[in-house]
Amino acid sequence: MAFVNTPAFKSFKPTPESIPPPNAVLKLSVPPGIPVHIHPLNPLTFLLRASQIYPDKLALSAPEGPNPAFYSYAVWCVTQRVQNFAYALKKVGIKPGETVAVIAPNCPMIADALQGGLAARVILCPINTRLQHHEVEYILEHSQTRLILIDHEYLHLIKGTKIPFIVSNDTGRVGGDPYEVFLSEGRRFSRERGWEGLDVEGDENQGCLLCYTSGTTGRPKGVLTTLRGSYLAAIGNASDARMSSSSIYLWLLPMFHAAGWTYPWAITFCLASQITLRTVDFTKIWKHFLGSGVSCYCAAPTVQIGIINDPAARKPPQRISAIIAGAAPTAHLIGSLEKVGIEPVHVYGLTETYGPFTRSYTHPSWATMSLEERSKKMARQGHAFSTAAEVRVKQEKEEEEEGEERLVDVPKDGKTMGEIVTRGNLVMREYFRDPEATAKAFRGGYFRSGDLAVWYPDGAVAIMDRSKDIIISGGENASSLAIEQELASHPHVLEVSVVARSHPKWGERPMAFVTLHPQHVAKWRGEKGEKEFGEDLKKHARKRLPGFACPEWVRVVGELPKTSTGKILKTELRKVVAKL
Amino acid sequence: MAFVNTPAFKSFKPTPESIPPPNAVLKLSVPPGIPVHIHPLNPLTFLLRASQIYPDKLALSAPEGPNPAFYSYAVWCVTQRVQNFAYALKKVGIKPGETVAVIAPNCPMIADALQGGLAARVILCPINTRLQHHEVEYILEHSQTRLILIDHEYLHLIKGTKIPFIVSNDTGRVGGDPYEVFLSEGRRFSRERGWEGLDVEGDENQGCLLCYTSGTTGRPKGVLTTLRGSYLAAIGNASDARMSSSSIYLWLLPMFHAAGWTYPWAITFCLASQITLRTVDFTKIWKHFLGSGVSCYCAAPTVQIGIINDPAARKPPQRISAIIAGAAPTAHLIGSLEKVGIEPVHVYGLTETYGPFTRSYTHPSWATMSLEERSKKMARQGHAFSTAAEVRVKQEKEEEEEGEERLVDVPKDGKTMGEIVTRGNLVMREYFRDPEATAKAFRGGYFRSGDLAVWYPDGAVAIMDRSKDIIISGGENASSLAIEQELASHPHVLEVSVVARSHPKWGERPMAFVTLHPQHVAKWRGEKGEKEFGEDLKKHARKRLPGFACPEWVRVVGELPKTSTGKILKTELRKVVAKL
Structure with missing residues (x-):
């Protein structure tokens, strides 16, 4: 918890109203009809619990830029942001099940939304900030967005929209920042009904997030995830990144990308702290590696290359885990990361699987291998997460009698190519408003990744290519x-x-x-x-x-x-x- | 994973039949009607996954006694034990939903049963070996047990029973050991249908374990847990004990006690190794602390006192977490454990809550306190686990208008006494065949622990007493x-x-x-x-x-x-x- 004691955090004074009431009840109301022995899975419960255990711990920070912000768990969750976010949506008439879009870089607003959206029981739709105007327009229309939360830098993306929107200037101060005014109006509207004035969603298979894939061909598809899946994916990520209450997570992966791979909830599950940066800036990254106790971050190999090639790169005092996805890490990258004390962890997933659902699990026998040999092992996509049901490599085979196609496992020979498929709680519910695409993705009783792979005798899967590549x-x-x-x-x-x-x-x-x-x-x-x-x-x-x-x-x-x-x-x- | 390389493990040669077939499918069949994006929660899936990732890792060992046994994940899960256990039950006609009792100290048979029982979809009823004959007789009758698995040392407990039983001599060898013969007959019966020949239970709220509380007054009550609850409790325990794939768990807590607090599945969730001892023998405990890399164990304070007072006690090379429940650890105990490098973790729970569901979470500010002051903080029962929905301290208040009693929170003043209550996924489904006792335990919409406690301003609960004490x-x-x-x-x-x-x-x-x-x-x-x-x-x-x-x-x-x-x-x- 070193970071809480930094001068920057200490100098940040919450307003008097932001001190939580002494008997604040940090729970959602449970609707009638739910038995005593069941609680619908909901990743928001992790934040409420963290705020009870460590109210004064650093929860969320945005330390760079002209208006640095540092929120303790109590201030973030209860008094200044997340709870107010939910009431603010209610106040402007957004109903449970309706869609709210957020267009922002990594900053407090999108972090608030990924928790507060669940509290208001809306479907949150985080939109990629690098898209073109016409793509954003299509997504807003297709997702049936009722309200847009937009960072001031991305206003051009919604030019001409008829949908109501609220701008954030990312200042953390009410004066002159419409998003901050929106939050404080939420607080007034709540009349201190607090968390108990909000109901937990009774059906854990309800929609949670709507993330559009950046389709390389055709229209983007809206991946609809569930509360249950998000809860279990967050646990899988927390466990496979070996995060704990002493972890400090640095945001390099955009939160709009598959909801930041469910890390927003993996972090609160572990009672950990998070630091946001609006841009991937290697000087700032190294500043926080070396000075803020960062212990974990996620990034694609290209970003990792930038990190190790930065002139400031040197061994930080603490261990750092680098979660790598998007492409397999090369021997050179693995070696360079290890040289500065960063432990690479290779994971694999898609937006449709809540981000990562497999990991390359290291084996003790690898320790005596050459770097090149070891990297080849580590480059494989590996085995399923603890909370993912299964990962298999399958081929379509025609049934002789019925003429129907069915999926069969390829032999575990490291040679025969098939398609990576999965099923279980870490699979999206559906492509939103696209039953045809959903049925196609689920044909044969598995989610079809479209990635071609082989299966090794030790059970690890290894991607050979995208079908089209x-x-x-x-x-x-x-x-x-x-x-x-x-x-x-x-x-x-x-x-x-x-x-x-x-x-x-x-x-x-x-x-x-x-x-x-x-x-x-x-x-x-x-x-x-x-x-x-x-x-x-x-x-x-x-x-x-x-x-x-x-x-x-x-x-x-x-x-x-x-x-x-x-x-x-x-x-x-x-x-x-x-x-x- | 050092333990796998000990001479004892290396000298243990599995029979040729125990080498898993190269393309063994380590998954249960999924019954039709379950959507692609849902997998019914089932803690058995952790074992199947561990056996895929680390087939050659030590899963389970019984290193002491005349017939030491060491099972790798592949041998334990696939070829010699767990899978065979499920088929053996099928072969003797046990049907899903029926009760199978196990009466044994910590040994491979009860470890097999806690996994294989789930594979056969039976209700496993582990019975306390210290009970009297008439108490065991009552439990066997009340639980409607169809088959008893019994360790040779406890045959006197079932003298005169009409229920079929199978004796284990705890040898791990087929010659002259009826339980081992039972397992190998299971293997023959399977005709290598393997794991895919077994169905996963489609309803995650089905019964899993039936554990009888040793009622101090009146008849023992049968606590029926669910698959969903066991899955989520195991994750909570694994996460709060900070276990990982490098953990080695030593069994001192009896596995018959609330299913070993779900640690059998917490261990497989983490891909860790477990060591069983038939008795709590302090010389053997220290042998394994110092020589086998033990990193975690659970025990009541009285057992912990025996551990620190043993003449062999000295600082082991690795960190050990001591999970303490049953009573609050005293300052003396905490100090003595820390002196030999053992980190005490205070948890609290009941059989009705799958064992522990709260923990005393340490706060950085405690570091500067005196041992006595710090122990007082640590003696509190603390906050709910990540997967438990809530823990509260409540009092019954009479409603003025309706004359009905309802539960209200006590103030968080560290003084006002109330009852610890909880609800959510870490609460049992019911007392088996006792709707009256179930209704009584769940009155007011919470599970009533019967423990009197106060609630501190920092949200930690602290037990003052059992109502009757x-x-x-x-x-x-x-x-x-x-x-x-x-x-x-x-x-x-x-x-x-x-x-x-x-x-x-x-x-x-x-x-x-x-x-x-x-x-x-x-x-x-x-x-x-x-x-x-x-x-x-x-x-x-x-x-x-x-x-x-x-x-x-x-x-x-x-x-x-x-x-x-x-x-x-x-x-x-x-x-x-x-x-x-």
């Missing part, structure tokens, strides 16, 4: 991920992405797009340098890959196109290839 | 627990128990029964010595307690009467008092 080279299936994994082991490669390019003889052949480590850029500069580097990389590849999987073309670029969450946009690379 | 001295309510807490701070007192004794003037007055620390016994020997000690203790009490709470009589005894789980039997002390 596979390269069919001379009739062979070449996994673009497997090729990238090998090319990334070239000591000069910073990041690499491989896509199919049509080839007169082989049908398709791999083309690699590469960025170089800053200290090696000079060596391969110019047309001649790039050609020489290409030859060097191909030689590197031929030692490690079958001929059909070796890149036929190599292009060195300054930067790879990425989504807001750091995933490389292969669709953009394919556009480049199409013009060649 | 309160001493009414001169019209004042004197808490026997509070008196014991203060008397235990006398440096010569090892253990103390206080009961009411009738008094001509005051109605009742406290009488203390005391055992002394071995090194101080000589000083107070004889009638004169005892009298002098009594005066010394009363003087000690008067400095700390109001007059009405000071003991009027003190008796030094060699030993206090206790239950099998280490709780002091006040009923026996009252019998002594009645004769005075």
Whole structure:
């Protein structure tokens, strides 16, 4: 709890009204008809409990920027924010089950909304801030949003909307900040009915969050999660990140991305503290790694690369767990993280599975392996979380008698490719207002990830590719991920992405797009340098890959196109290839 | 995972048949009608997952005795025990929902039963081995037991029974051990249908365990728990004991006691290892503390006192968490545990709440307190677990208009006494075949613990007494627990128990029964010595307690009467008092 004692927290004085009443009841009312031995699962209960156990502990902070904010659990939960948020929604007439959108970077407003939305029993729809105006417009319409909470920097995304909206200037002060006024009006409206004036949702399978996937083709789809699933996913994440009440979580992953993988509730489940940053700023990240006791963060490999390459990088006094998803970590990345005392944890999931639902569980026998060998083990997507029912690799087989397709397990041989499927409490309820897409995603009685994988004898699954990313080279299936994994082991490669390019003889052949480590850029500069580097990389590849999987073309670029969450946009690379 | 590499584990060779088939499917079949996004909560899923992630890790061991046994997760779960247990029950005609009793000390059979019973969807009824023959007879009849699994040492408890039974000689070898033959017949009966040949229970609110409370008055009552409750209680325990995959749990708490507080599943949730001992033997306990990497155990204060007073006691190389319940730990106990590097964790619960459901959460501000001050904080029962819905202290108030009683919170003043009540997923479903007792326990919409407590301004609850243990001295309510807490701070007192004794003037007055620390016994020997000690203790009490709470009589005894789980039997002390 070191962070609570920092001067910044101590100097932040809550207003007198923000001192919780001495006999505040920190529970929602239980509607009649629920038996004594059942409580509907609801991740909001973790915040209420944390506020009872550690009212004066740092719950949420936004330490950077002109108006730093630091909220203790009591102030955040009871007096200044979350409870008021729920009453403020009631006051403006939002009813349980209706949709409220939030468009914001990581900041107190979106953190409030992810708790207070549950208290008001609304469906919260966090929207990706990197989308275009027309995409946001589509989501607002499709989600049937009744109210928008919007950060002042993103007003252009809702220009012309007819839906009521409330702007946050992210000041934490009522003067001149409409969102803060909204919260304080919620407080007045509650007339101190407090938490007991709000009902817990009686049906734990009710909708909780509505997160739109950034569909690479077609319209974005609205992933509707449940209270039960969010509760159990948060427990799975807390347990697999080994978080505890001494943890301090730093927000780099956007909270709008699959509800921050349910970490908002994993943190309160553990009675831990959270720090928000509006942007991924490596100087600020290292400031908090070294000075604020950060013990855990989540980020895609591209962000992790930025972290280890920052000039401030050095071993912090405490252990830090880096939860990595979005792509498998390379040997180079794992080695670099470990060098500065950061323990990499590789997880895998999708918006449809509440974020991560599998993890690469390390085995003691790995300790004696070389870094490269160990990274190959760690790059696998592994096994299901404790609260996820199962993860399997399946193929569709035609039934001889009935002509119907059914799913069968692939052999655990590390070779036969199938599709990763899962079922159970860590699967979304449905695609909102899209029964056809839901039925398609659930065909065969499992949620179909669309990720192609193999299954190893030790039960670990390993992604080979997205169905659409596979390269069919001379009739062979070449996994673009497997090729990238090998090319990334070239000591000069910073990041690499491989896509199919049509080839007169082989049908398709791999083309690699590469960025170089800053200290090696000079060596391969110019047309001649790039050609020489290409030859060097191909030689590197031929030692490690079958001929059909070796890149036929190599292009060195300054930067790879990425989504807001750091995933490389292969669709953009394919556009480049199409013009060649 | 050091323990797996000990010579004892390595020298234990599973039979060739015990090597799991390479493509073994470690999942139960899901009955039709369950949606893709829901899996009925079932704590057995933790074992199946652990066996997939760490098949070769030590799962269960019984290292002492003539036939040491060491089972890896794969061997325990798949080939030799748990799966076979389920099929063996099917083979002898036991149907889902029927009751199977187990009477055994901590050993592989009861560990198998607590997992395999769930796989066969039976209600498992673990019976306390310290009961009398007629009590066991009553429980077998009331629980409608169809089959008894019994350890060879306890055959006298079922003498003359007409219910079929199977004896375990606890050898782990088929030759001459009927229970082991039963398991291997289960394997033959399965014809390798494996785990997929068994269905998961579709209703998570179905009965799971039936544990009879050792009623101090009247017939024992059968506490029926659910699969959902057991799943969530196990997560609460795992999280509050800070267990992880590197944990090694030592069984001192009997598994028959409230299903070992759901630790059998908390351990598999964490992918941890467990060691069983048939008896609480302090020499063996220290052998495993010092040599087997034990990181966690549960026990009542009386057992903890035996541990710290053992001559072998010294600081083990690893951190150990001691989970303490049954009575509050004294300052002396806390100090002694900390001296040998054992971290005390004080929890509270009842069989009706799946064992512990509250914990005393330490606060950083305690670090600067004196041991005595800190112990007083730690002795409180604290706050609810993450998966328990709520813990409150309530009083019955008569409604003026309706003349009906209802429950209201007591003020959080640390003074006003009320009853500890709770509700939610960590409350039993019912008393089996006793709707009247169930209704009584649930009156007012909460489970009524019968424990009298106060509520502190920081939200922690603290037990003052069992309703029946309160001493009414001169019209004042004197808490026997509070008196014991203060008397235990006398440096010569090892253990103390206080009961009411009738008094001509005051109605009742406290009488203390005391055992002394071995090194101080000589000083107070004889009638004169005892009298002098009594005066010394009363003087000690008067400095700390109001007059009405000071003991009027003190008796030094060699030993206090206790239950099998280490709780002091006040009923026996009252019998002594009645004769005075």
